[in-house]
Structure formats: structure tokens, C-alpha cells
Amino acid sequence: MKKVKGSIFAMLFTGALAISCDKSDDNTPVVPIEKGQERYVIAAVPVEFSDTADYLLTAESLDSGSISTSGNGIEQDGYRYYLTVKNKFYSMLYGQGGPGAVTTYALNTNGKLQKTHDFVTETVQVIAEANGDIMLCKVPRSGQTEAQWFQVSTAANEIVNRGAIDIVELANNGERAHFTGFTMMGNKLIAPYMSIRGIAGGDVWGTAHANNSWAAVYDYPSMKLEKVITDDRTSYLGGYYLNGLERDEKGDAYGFSSANVKGDQDQLLTTKPSAIVKIDRNTVDFDKNYFFDLEQVSGGYYIVGFKYAGNGNFIARLIQDKAATNDEIKFAAINVYAKSFKWVTGLPNNLKDSGFATKGDYAPMDGKTVYVGINAAEGAFVYKFDAAAATATKGLKVEGGRITAISKVSAE
Template identity: 30%
Template sequence: MFSIKLARQLALPVMSLCATVLFTSCDSSDDSPAPVVEENPFVVSLAIKGSDGGFTYYTVPFEDVMSGALSAEGQGIEQPGYYDFTQIDNTIYSIGGLSDVNVVSISQNAAGELTQIGNVSFANPLSDIVKADDNTLVALEMAPNSDMVKFHTIDANTVKVTSTKQHPVSDITELSAPAYSGMRISGNHLFLSYYISDPNTFATPYTDAAQIAVYSYPGLEFQKVIEDTRTGPVGGFNIKSGLIKDGKGDIYALSHSNPANGYSQTTKEGGILRIKSGETAFDQDYFFDIEEINGGKNIAHLKYLGNGKAFAEINTADNDQQERWTDGPLRSAVIDLYNKTVTYIDGIPEHAGNGRRLAALHHENFVYLPVPEGNSIYVYKIDVENHTATKGAEVEANFVAGLFKL
């Protein structure tokens, strides 16, 4: 299975974007039909390791993910290399890295086929893409070998860059290269979370405070860096969930300093901070002390559900007992950001993560989560109200890079 350890060995960040990738069906015939399923399918991006040690990703539609086996054999959009997947509205964005470095959108056309639109490239690694409004995306380019932070505004319909704004890295730190951990837009501001990581050794020498850079939106002008010493840096290596936003526009910032997610030291307890909608400072009246409430265990991954609730993957080991780069061991839970509670899910075994963006789907009152068990992977359907889980289909892949519903 792909892990943070492998990503580190490949000298990530892995989101570099500069070349062109040819998409084909898994069938080698040039006139093979595109995969077709009924309206609003599940879509799974399956990562399969080749004999050369590299991975190929197959993005495949399925009518059901709770029975049988999910296989890419003979179908799917094929992408050899490294890819990160994120869904915005009814479109999946495939972000290439390493030697295959472009961005393409994947959606379902009127005939029920999975199709690709656009093909945009960048000079340096792309860290993430987030939604600004129904027609606009913002992409971030913040590479360890660059002294600039670049924001690209992208037309969501054509996947073409409409404008670029850049600022010197020195605006946000004079220390070693900042590593991306999260980005959200709320009202007239864009919030960018990061932590300090040596690009050569991946050591994290500064863990005494949370820092978030604040930019105007839509102007994308740098305004300031806000800092809070109640907890450590926001987010972790490659998991991209340092910041989430609720329905009111409040921003929540997750700090954990987990060695399992890339930290070489931990000097502050983990917790969650808040920036209230319309504000550009941390709310001093809010602190969700995760370690105190949860017996010293820290949240590694977060996915917002609604009404103040979020799905969480929680490391079951204390920070001083974690093996670095393992992204685990993890237990699944639902946290209440407003009432500051943690409720674990029954029926899911303790498991490891993939060392990357969480491949979990929130649909209606359920979260669908691929869970590795031994040498296999199974989809679990989690009832986020009753906190129970049902075991579903077996996944025929080395790991799942994305799970979506169109």
C-alpha cells in the first residue's frame, strides 16, 4: 500500500504540475467505449502497483459499493504516475504529480459516460484546488524549491487559468520552506495553513504555534499571518485537511503534530482553533482541546459533515509512541465542533491510512470509507447519526485514492 514513507522517499510534495498525460481506457484499444453506468454513480479511483514499482490509477464508475468486488479490470480512466483526487460539486479534479503533472476534470456526460475536460499545467507543484464559487476555483502553487506563493484562479467550466497572483514566501515565513496543510475561502478572505518543514530532511523545527496566512479574496492580496500558541502547527504532511469550514463560514483549524503524519517533534498538545466568519483572527473564546477530551489521542484527518459535525480519523497512539510516516493506527469517529465531543464508530477495525488526502465520501447520512484489513481493502458504510458501520464491497487495488458520488 502507498504510504507517507513512500511519498517522502519520492521527494514530495507530490503535487507538481507541468507536463501532459494521455488518458485512455484500461482496454488498450483506441476506440474502446468510455465507462457507462446509471445516473449519479459512485466513482472510485483505484491505485494499482505495477511490476516496476510505480502506480497506475483507474477512475471507475460503480452502481453499488456495498457488495461484490470493485475492480478496474477492462474499464476506467487510466492514469499512470501519481494523482491526487478531490471532488467539487459534481466534478472530480485529478491533480497529477511527480513526472505526470497536469489537472483534468472528470464528470459524467448526458450519455452517462465519464469524460474529461481541460488540461492545465503549472511550472511548480500544485498543492491543492478549492471552490471559490459555482464557476470559480482557486489553485495554490507553493513548492519547496520556489520562493513564491502563487494563486491561480481557474474557470470551473473549462479548467483554464483566468488569472495568477503571486507573493514572496518571505511574507509568511523567514524560516525553512513552508509545507501546505489546508486552504479555505470564507467571505472576503482566503486562509492558508502551513507548517515549517525542512525540504531536504523533512524535519519540523518549529512546532510551538499555529500559523495561518490571510489573503484578501477575490483580490488575493497578502494581509497578514495570524498565530496562536495554544497549540502547534496546523495540519500534516500530504493530508490537506488542516482547515475545514462550516455552514456559517467559520473556519476550524486542526493541529496535532503527529509523527505519524510527518512531524519530527511535538511541543504542544493537539487541538482545534476557530476563526469566526468575517474575522481574520483566532477566536480566543474557542479551543477544542482534543487531547484532554480524548485521552491524549489526536485527530489526523477531518471531513466536514454539516451542522457542526465532522468525520475524523484519530490516531490511537500517543504522539511519543507513534512511528513516523505511518499515518496510523487509526480509529474512525464523529466529532461535534460546537459541543466539543468525540464519538467513536462501532464496527470498524483499527486501521492505517494512506498518508494522503482522506478517500472518504459523505453522502446523505452516511460516510463511505475504504478500510485496509490485512492484505485486503473493504468499503465501510458509516451511519454518522447512529455511529455504526456496515462492511461492504472488497476493493481490488493496492489503495483507494478517491471515493465519490456524482
């Protein structure tokens, strides 16, 4: 792993419209609020536009009412991912290999999002909060063998450190490590990864190692590699642009594996079950005494994403058949401490994966609540999930749009 200090040269500040993601003003009515009051941020795609044109809308409540994309919100240019850290809302452009514009927003006392900073990074595949700052990582699928990481200060809104990781050396199996996410455990940055062949123009995502989980353990913020931890009871954790590892209040971390690795001919390569595993806070290693077989308790379903609510409770997305192309989604309430599993009731039938599951649901961390954007035939609604009761209740309606992400900020 190489490290380069004094990285201000790697970040370009600009106020130029060429990289600004504001294409239109927010025309929602001005409703003055006091400092500290909260508003929810809902990213939604207007139904008449392409899947890349999110609008950022604000709402006072997620439990009821309606908002519209028509004439409201701040339009985003290109496909974007979102992160809220220290009451700042970051909108990050996926630049298709080119520069990735990052725009920072704050909530003003007019109840609207206001752009505060613009800067540019590389297009990255890993975006994560890290002890109050942001860690980004550009992970090459083929060719280049070094993954570039960037530490962004949320106080300065600039890159303050950067480095490179040799992903072929890290994998140490003839393939390359492709990070799926970063999760902090104390002063350790845990970086789960999948092993991929990375053959340009050929078998990029294939692997000879479909039945293993790996995570690199780095000291933070030095990013010195301490060790690589492994497990052979399921497949890799998370997925492309999908962090599959969440830390709980005790300091342990729980990771999910879809165990759905497929080859060039769409054949299933994984023989292990979709499951949840645990990384112990004391050993910073996989807990060999903990294994939650989700395929067994769900009757053959596999997990494709989850959101932590607190107290060991998660809301999880699952799909039934690994061998099929059917993308119908079901939701389950899971408690990783009790290893309990319940299907969630109160949702529309025949839900399909909208493709936005990785962009962000919102959990207030009260031990049970998760807000999820559900785009169904009846329209787009925010549903309030109760992970303790395994129920979902219809809330805020988004008129004329499909919900892609939900977050919350407070007025400054």
C-alpha cells in the same frame, strides 16, 4: 505578493497522448442513464501494480455490491489527486517538480466517465475549490522563496489568473511559510501554513516554531493579503498536502492540528496537544474562547485527518503514540459544537494508514454520513460512517484493488 494578469500563456492545452492520463479504455458494460442521474467515482490501485497506478471506476451505489479493477476503469498515469467542482471531476498529476497534467472528466449518459479537457499547470502542493473555481499553489520547500498560485476557471477549464507570494516575508520569523491548504470563508481565502527552515540538503522540515498555528487571510479573487492570524495553543493546522481547515454551514471554520512536529533525529518538537481550533466568521480570526483538546478526550491519541459531515459532525482519523512509528489508525466521531468524542464501532481491527487518506473521502453533507475507503486484510470496502451514532457499516467491495479516493458526479 506579485500578480500577473493575462495568464493564458502559462497554461498549455493539448490532446497529445504524452500528457493524457487515459492509458486504457473503460470496458465496464454500458448502462444508459438519464441526465442528472448520479454515479460514484472510486479511485483504486490494482493490487498487482504500483501505488501510482490508480484506476477510476464508477458505481451506482456505495452501500452494497462489488466492482473490480480487472478490465474496468480508466487507468491514470503517475500519482494523482482528485477534486470535484461543479459536477466536473478533475484528475491532477503530481509531476515531481515537472509539469502537472490536469484531466477533466464528465459523466456521460452511458454511465461512464468521459474526458472533456486536458491542460497543464505547475506541479502544485495545494488544490482547493474556491467559490466554484479551483485554486492551486506551488510551494517551494527550499531555494526559491516565492509560492506560485493559479486560479483555474471551471467554466473555461483554463488558468485565468496567477500570482506569487513571498513566503519568507509572510513567515516573518527567519523561516518560510509552507501552505497546508486553502479554505474559503465568504470572500476571504484562508491559507493555514506551517513554518519550516527550508534548508536545502539539510533541515528542510525542521522549525524553531513548533508550538504555533498560523493562517494568512487573503481577499478573493484579488489575493491581496489582509492579515496573518496566529494561535499558540496548539501546533500548525493540517500538513503537507493535507488541508486541515473545514468551513461549516454557519460560515465558521474548524481546523485540526496533529501537534506531531519532529526534528532531524525524530525527536518530538511540539509540546502543545493535538487539538481542534475555530476561526470565527465575524472576526476572521482564531476564537480564543474555543479549544477542543483531542489528546485529553481520546486518552492520548492525535488526529491526522478529518472529513466534515455537516451539523458540526466530523469523522476523524487518529493515531496513538506521537513518539512511535506505529501507524495503526482508529476512527472517531467528533462533534465540534458539543465537543463530543466517540470511537467508531463496526470496523476491522489493526487498520493501517494506507497513505491515501489525503486523496479524498466522500460526504453527502446530510449531517452524519461519510464514506471512507478501508483497505484491510479482508479486502477493500467502502464503509458508510454514521457520525451521529459513531458506527461504520461495510458497503461496496472493490475486487482486486485498494481504494484511494471516492467522489460523485451526475450525468450531463
